[in-house]
Amino acid sequence: MNEKKRQKKAEQFGDTSQLKYGWILTLVFSIFSIIFVSPIFIVLMNSFKQKSFINLQPFSFPQSETFVKLENYTRGIEQIGFFDAFKNSLIITVLSVAVIILCTSMCAWYIARVNSKGANFLYTLCLFSMIVPFQMVMFTLSKIADMLGLTSPLGIVIVYLGFGAGLAVFMFVGFVKSIPLEIEEAAMIDGCNPIQTYFQVVLPILKPTCITVAILQAMWIWNDYLLPYLVLDITEYKTIPIAIQYLKGGYGSVDWGAMMAMLVLAIIPIVIFYMACQKHIIKGVVAGAVKG
C-alpha cells in the first residue's frame, strides 16, 4: 500500500526515473493528439471533394465520383483573389510589426528613462488602452481613418501602430526598467548621442523582447478581421480573413468546395511559420503572459 502511494506521488511530480507507466500516457496522448488535429485533416480531405458532397458526407474520403482534383482550389482562388489577399495580409503584417517594434521600443525607452509627468501619463494611457475593446472605438476609428486617407495597406500600418501601441509599450517599458542604467551612461560619456546610444546599445539588449512583441503582434494582425474590414477600402484590398468571410456571400449561400480549399490555403502559411519558429513562439507566449 505504502509503495503504491509513493509511486503515485512520484508520477505526480515529474520524477522521470520513477515513472513506470509513462508509455500508457504516451499512448493516451498520441490518440488524443490525433483526435485533436483531425478537424484540420477533415477540412483538407473535403477540399478535394465536389461541393455538393461536402455537406452530405463530410467525414468520408473522396471517392471516384466525388473527387474533383484541384477544382475547388482554382475556383476559390479565382473567386476571392486569394493571392492578392495573401499579398495584402503579408504586407500589412510585416510592415505593421516592423513599425510597431521600432517606434514603440523607442517610445518605451524614452518613457522608462525620462520619467517626467508627461511620460508617465502616456504610459498610463497605454495601460488603459489595453482593456478597451475594439467595438468601443471601431466606428469612430474607421471614420477617422477614412478622413485621413488611411484606407490602403500602407495607411492601416499607422492605425495598427496606434491601436497596438498599448501592449507593445507596456512590455518594452517593463524590460527597459530591468536594464542597468550604467551601460547607457557609459555610452553617453563616450560621446554617443541618445540616438546612437539607443541603436548601438539599447536595441541589441532589447532583442529578446522584440521577438516576443513581434510574435504576439504578428499573431494578432495576421488573423485580425474586423479592423481591416472597417478601415481598408475592401473593394480594392482584402486580407485573407476578409476574403474568406467574403466567400460566404449574401443570404447564407456558401460554396463549401471553394471554402474548404481556401481554409486549407489559409492554414498552410500558419503551419509553415509555426514549424519554422516554434521555439520563439512558445517562449514569446510565456514571456508575454508573465509580463501581462
Place this chain on the structure above:
Amino acid sequence: MNDSIKKYFPIFVLPTLAAFIIGFIIPFILGIYLSFCKFTTVVDAEFVGFSNYIKIFGDKNFLHSIWYTASFTVVSVILINLFAFIVAMLLTKGFKGTNIFRTVFFMPNLIGGIVLGYIWQIILNGILARYSVTLQFSATYGFWGLVILMCWQQVGYMMIIYIAGIQNIPTELIEAAKIDGATSWQSLKNVVLPMVMPSITICTFLTLTNGFKLFDQNLALTGGGPSHQSEMLALNIFDTFYAKMGYEGVGQAKAVIFFILVALIAFVQLRATRSREVQQ
C-alpha cells in the same frame, strides 16, 4: 542624461504618440461623446442626452446577448482552464513525446477566428446532420459549438502558460511536502495550486476577456443565428452599427456599456486572484 534624451522627444516619442492619438485617443473620446448623440456619420452629430442609453433597455436582443455572453464566458473560462491545467500537469511528468504533444496542442491558437469558425461549422454541422439538425437550429447548439471551438483554440495557449508556472515550482517544496507525508491531492491543493496562482491569474484574465470580447468566431460559426439568439455582445454591437439604419448612436452607447463591463470584470478578476498569490 534625462535632459539630453528629452531633446530627442520628436524622434523617440512623436511617431508612436501621433499614431496613438489617431488610432486610440481621438476615437475613444469621440466615441464617448457620440454615445450621447444622434448621427449617421461623425460630422452630423446632434446632442440628444441619454436617449441612446434609454433605448438600449428596450432592446431585447441586446439584453439576451449580455446574458448569453456572460454564460458563455463562465463556461468557457472554467473548461479551458481546467483542461489546460490537467494537460499541463500530465505533460510536466516527463514521458516520451511531451514536446510533440505540446506543439500539437498549441497549434490551433495561431489560426484566426474566421478560419476556425468555418472549420468547426463544417464539422459540427456534419455531426448534427445525423440528428437532422444544424447549428442554426437553436442557440444551444451555437453555444456549445462555440465552447468546443474556443476550447480547441485556447487550451494549448493556456497549457503553455501553466507548464511554465509548474516548472517554476522549486522541487524542494514538493519533496518537503512528500516527506511530511502529504498525499498527492494534498500537495496539489496546498503546494502546487498556490505556487501556480500567478499563472492562474493570467490565464483566467486572458480567457475571461477573450470570451467577453469574442467576435470573429461568433460571426463565422453561427453569424448570430437563429434570429440573433446566438449573438454575443460584440456581434450585437456590430449589427446595431452596420445593419440597422439610424441606430449608430445606440450602437455607440452599447459600445460604451460594453467597455465599462469589460473594464469592470478585468479589474475585479485581477483584484480577486492577485490577492491569492503567494511570494515565492
